[in-house]
Amino acid sequence: MLFYFSSSIGFIIAIMLQMGIFSRAVLLAGTADVVLLFLAAWSLHQRQKYSWILVVIFGLIVSAISASPVLLLLIVYLTIFLAAMRLQTGFWQSPLLSMFLLVFFGTFLEHGLYILGLFVQGVSLSIGESFSQILLPSVLLNMLLTIPVHALVQEIFRNLAPMRTEI
Amino acid sequence: MRNLFTSGNIRNFIILLVVAGILLLAVSGYLTPIFSLTLSPLISTQSWLSQRYLAIRDFFTSPRDMASLRERNAQLENEVSQLQSQIVELQENLSQAQILYTLLDFARTNPQHEYTAATVIGREISPYYQYIIIDKGSNQGIMHGMPVVTQQGLVGRVDAVIANASRVQLISDAESVVNVHLQNAKVEGQIVGSITGEITLEMIPQDAEVQIGDVLLTSGLGGNYPPNIFVGQVLSMQSQQNRLFQSGSVQSIVDFSSLSAVLIITNFEAVDITPLVP
Numbered sequence: 001m002l003f004y005f006s007s008s009i010g011f012i013i014a015i016m017l018q019m020g021i022f023s024r025a026v027l028l029a030g031t032a033d034v035v036l037l038f039l040a041a042w043s044l045h046q047r048q049k050y051s052w053i054l055v056v057i058f059g060l061i062v063s064a065i066s067a068s069p070v071l072l073l074l075i076v077y078l079t080i081f082l083a084a085m086r087l088q089t090g091f092w093q094s095p096l097l098s099m100f101l102l103v104f105f106g107t108f109l110e111h112g113l114y115i116l117g118l119f120v121q122g123v124s125l126s127i128g129e130s131f132s133q134i135l136l137p138s139v140l141l142n143m144l145l146t147i148p149v150h151a152l153v154q155e156i157f158r159n160l161a162p163m164r165t166e167i
Numbered sequence: 168m169r170n171l172f173t174s175g176n177i178r179n180f181i182i183l184l185v186v187a188g189i190l191l192l193a194v195s196g197y198l199t200p201i202f203s204l205t206l207s208p209l210i211s212t213q214s215w216l217s218q219r220y221l222a223i224r225d226f227f228t229s230p231r232d233m234a235s236l237r238e239r240n241a242q243l244e245n246e247v248s249q250l251q252s253q254i255v256e257l258q259e260n261l262s263q264a265q266i267l268y269t270l271l272d273f274a275r276t277n278p279q280h281e282y283t284a285a286t287v288i289g290r291e292i293s294p295y296y297q298y299i300i301i302d303k304g305s306n307q308g309i310m311h312g313m314p315v316v317t318q319q320g321l322v323g324r325v326d327a328v329i330a331n332a333s334r335v336q337l338i339s340d341a342e343s344v345v346n347v348h349l350q351n352a353k354v355e356g357q358i359v360g361s362i363t364g365e366i367t368l369e370m371i372p373q374d375a376e377v378q379i380g381d382v383l384l385t386s387g388l389g390g391n392y393p394p395n396i397f398v399g400q401v402l403s404m405q406s407q408q409n410r411l412f413q414s415g416s417v418q419s420i421v422d423f424s425s426l427s428a429v430l431i432i433t434n435f436e437a438v439d440i441t442p443l444v445p
Contacts (some may be wrong), residue, residue: 019290065300066293068296121342125362130362134362
């Protein structure tokens with residue numbers, strides 16, 4: 001119960017930080033996505049059976065606040081969650097490497113779906129401009145914030161969800 | 168009768184006379200050079216002695232003074248930091264008050280509308296959408312579609328509302344289209360946002376003469392915005408022979424990156440013409 005409560009509080013703090021601070025810190029036209037970073041780190045450290053329900057709830061909350069489509073956010077968040085579950089078994093001894101992989105490919109997936117969604121909605125956009133002005137700066141910012149967010153989430157959830165120990 | 172002129176009396180009288188003479192000379196100033204010459208080394212010696220004494224005394228007593236000075240210094244530094252934080256707080260209040268005064272001034276000069284002031288509390292999570300979050304919602308009478316302005320000009324319109332907060336779509340958003348007219352050229356057109364926040368001017372007829380710096384105002388067409396709200400200025404125009412319309416880039420009058428307070432026009436009802444669109 002404490003795990004779910006702490007996760008919800010952490011997620012809400014991540015959303016508030018994103019809206020209040022990180023969305024205003026723009027590099028070209030890209031911004032860091034602390035919510036995605038938190039979700040990736042949290043997914044790597046959670047050990048609960050029904051955590052995916054939290055991911056769906058998180059996605060619905062963000063889509064209610066954001067102008068982003070619900071389906072897009074749910075796809076991105078659940079993909080990151082499932083990838084984290086897979087990485088836990090494959091690279092469980094190097095969670096930081098898993099975190100970098102998740103953030104890198106997660107950011108590409110998220111932005112790719114954003115571009116696709118806007119294209120479907122009929123918005124005229126330049127793929128090259130999206131790539132150079134938004135995607136690459138966002139990836140850079142996310143990679144820069146990967147280590148601090150991972151360290152913070154690891155410290156918070158170490159006691160709540162202890163990591164596996166080598167037998 | 169004893170003899171007054173004894174050798175002892177005469178000696179005493181001479182001594183008295185010499186002393187009186189010396190005193191008389193001293194009082195009258197004739198002995199000043201002699202005094203100076205005599206006292207000068209004494210004063211120098213006294214000064215040297217005093218300085219050495221003070222130096223030695225300071226040497227032995229300075230640790231105690233240093234401690235008290237450090238304590239005093241820490242106290243003063245604490246006071247300075249408190250005063251600095253007060254200055255920062257007052258400057259923030261002053262800045263906020265100036266913004267509110269400017270908004271109030273704008274509301275007074277445009278009495279045809281009713282306004283509700285709101286503070287910007289956040290921005291859209293995704294960098295592909297240009298939205299802001301404000302701290303007024305349906306409890307304060309805010310409704311979907313209400314135009315949002317600042318003292319400078321048009322900001323956007325309310326896109327989603329909850330009890331105590333609203334989401335505002337900026338005119339720089341990729342899905343935003345605003346009908347405008349050029350004040351000087353008397354030409355109608357549209358401004359369209361983009362994913363990077365740049366605004367373009369479109370649907371300008373090829374024969375229209377648009378100058379750089381021309382002012383853009385809302386036209387009111389479409390029913391989404393009231394007419395004659397300042398939007399921005401034309402930065403550049405591109406005209407190609409094989410295209411039906413000219414296009415150009417627009418410099419918005421509002422700096423969206425530093426928005427901190429806005430006004431919502433509450434007595435304007437947007438017209439939804441979606442059913443009429445074929």
